[in-house]
Amino acid sequence: MQDAIADSLRDSVTNKISASPCLSILIDESTDISVTKKLLIYTRSLTSSFDVETNFLANVQIPDGKANTLLGAVKKTLHDRGIPMSKIIAVGSDGAAVMTGRKNGFVALLNKESAVPVVSVHCIAHRLALVTSQAAEKVPYLKKFQGTLSDVFYFFKKSSVRRERLYALEERLQYLKEDNGPALVQFESQCPRGSREFDGVEISSEAGIEKQFSNIRAAFLQNLMSELECRFPAVATDVVTCMSVLSLRGLSFLSEDARKHWGTEQLQNIIDFYSLGDKAFVDAEETLREWSMCKDMVHQQHYPCTSICQLWQILTSRHPDTFPNLCKIAQVAVLLPLQTATVERGFSVQNLIKRSHRNRLSSQRLDTLMQLALGPPVREVSLAPAVTKWRRDKKRKLFC
Structure with missing residues (x-):
């Protein structure tokens, strides 16, 4: 019955895409819990009233993440659904080189075969994440700080004893979360300037630490502005x-x-x-x-x-x-697919379905379950064809 309903949902989405004069695709790749490479494909299409609809198309298993492989998977998926490749007018991705490479990237290869120029769109959310990460990467202190945070996380991650000590410390610092004043003001009231001890713990500070912090902040903000101007130019001609x-x-x-x-x-x-x-x-x-x-x-x-x-x-x-x-x-x-957050949410659904205790789930079954989870609401789709298909697939005692 799952297969029959999923096929009905696929047909519903295919009909919507076929009725659209053109479409854009959103694609991204990942690795699931069983270390199998997956390609997620979404489409954006137009309705007769010029409304835009975003639909899950398929979760496809691929042998590698090369551009030729991705293009072959997309072509096969669209061909199996009876959707011509010539309808694709834009591709949204995370901006990885395999997607946006000028000579051998996915979009470049697609443009060589397409009758219409295809627009490549680098997801805005991914670009903004690159802005902050690249700005911090250029400040040595922040780079070291990120490493320290990572070390702290892994220090507590799998040790119950350490986590209990961390919870105990949190209890002692609960007053910093109170609403009767900023945390910094409360801390300074407990540990005034010149004091070397707080709650029995000795506090040490280097000379000129405030100036150092101010310089680090200024350097980070300057890098941040430079990255923003580079990735989001005020005057753009693209x-x-x-x-x-x-x-x-x-x-x-x-x-x-x-x-x-x-x-x-x-x-x-x-x-x-x-x-x-x-x-x-x-x-x-x-x-x-x-x-x-x-x-x-x-x-x-x-x-x-x-x-x-x-x-x-x-x-x-x-x-x-x-x-x-x-x-x-x-x-x-x-x-135009300006962001690919929809695909990221699709991966979240994939990882909720295929978990550690279901790691042997086949690619076909995973795609079917994702069709049910991400496809059009069942109440909007006629289930009569699904029931007919379910009855026709095999002889069932219920109808004998």
Whole structure:
């Protein structure tokens, strides 16, 4: 019955993807409890009302993490579901070299076979994590501090005696959690300046420790700002950032002259990306003409510009033939996978299902159970086909 219901859920997701004009995929790899390499695949697709849906597609076992292997697994999964590879317009990943490498990365290999340029999106959450880790890595004291924290963790991790001593220390320091004042003020009231003892424990400090701390903090903040500017530049010309212009936010506050030139530079970057050689996705001249008309229409009709999905839902439903090229670009814009947190949550579900006492769970059974856990709610899917399939698979005494 599990297999029959999972197949119904798969069919439901496949039908949604097939009805979408294009799709983006979110992929990441990991190793499960049985040291088996897994590839998780999610899709983002459009409904007829221009709403975006993110769906779990498959959990696939792979022999290694090479780009060719990943591409082969994705192609096979989509082929088995009857979904053409030509629908893929963007790939979201954690930014690993195997995904984003310019020559032999997953997206590069996919672009060589795709009829449409595929956008590679480095997850924002992963980029932000790199900002903080790289900023701390450049400060020797913080690097040493991270090592000390790691050593402390492993010191207490598997020793019940040490953990009990740690809990006892925590009990003695409970007053630091009270709400009647900041912890630092309370500590200083118990251990005033010049004191060398606190609760029977001798306290030692080096000369100039406060200045040293101030210098470390300043160095970390400077590195943090540099990393932020590097990974999140204020003026960016990449196609993902330029897509934000399609929301037309702030257009109503511009003068007529300013409105004529607004967003043209960003749109030109998008056109350059999508009108290269035999992979032309849009007509360059027509797209610029549509852009001028679109700005005037949105301004005159007072269409809402607070949400890119809401705006283009209106434009595609009311003016589908007026902006054919812009509608294509808008479909890509709303489907861009800016973060891959969904995939990380998928791995959490995988590890909840395949645990140490279920480490012999086969890849097929794991995928089935994940379909049930992550697929569409059962109440939204007709179970009649599942029951029919369940009855047809084998002769059952219940129906004899």
